[in-house]
Amino acid sequence: MADMNCCNAMKSLPAMSSHRISGIVATLSVKGLSVYIVAIAWLYVILMMAVTEASVIAGILSFLCYGVLPIGILYYLAGSRRRRARRQARSAKPNEAD
DSSP: OHHHHHHHHHHHSOOOOHHHHHHHHHHHHHHTHHHHHHHHHHHHHHHHHHHTSSSHHHHHHHHIIIIIHHHHHHHHHHTHHHHHHHHHHHHHSOOTTO
16 A cells, blocks of 8 residues: 555656756757766776776776776867867958058
8 A cells, every 4th residue: 555655656757848958968968067066087998997907006097997098089079169269260350460
């Protein structure tokens, strides 16, 4: 009998629709927070992996090679469009020194 009350209580809770969830995800994506959350989670996993290495040197190398290097490359590639736009805006301005 207690199980029936539990199920009825669960049915009465408002369920999050997929539209609302996708809106939340879109809001996080627009603000760029989801990228940082994924990067922080990745670094956490790699840090935990590095802590379990047999030696300190192996741990440091694991953290650098599996964590810092890939994230650095990804952020460099992700920022290339912004750098290109900044470079084009700079070249489009007339040189004010003349």
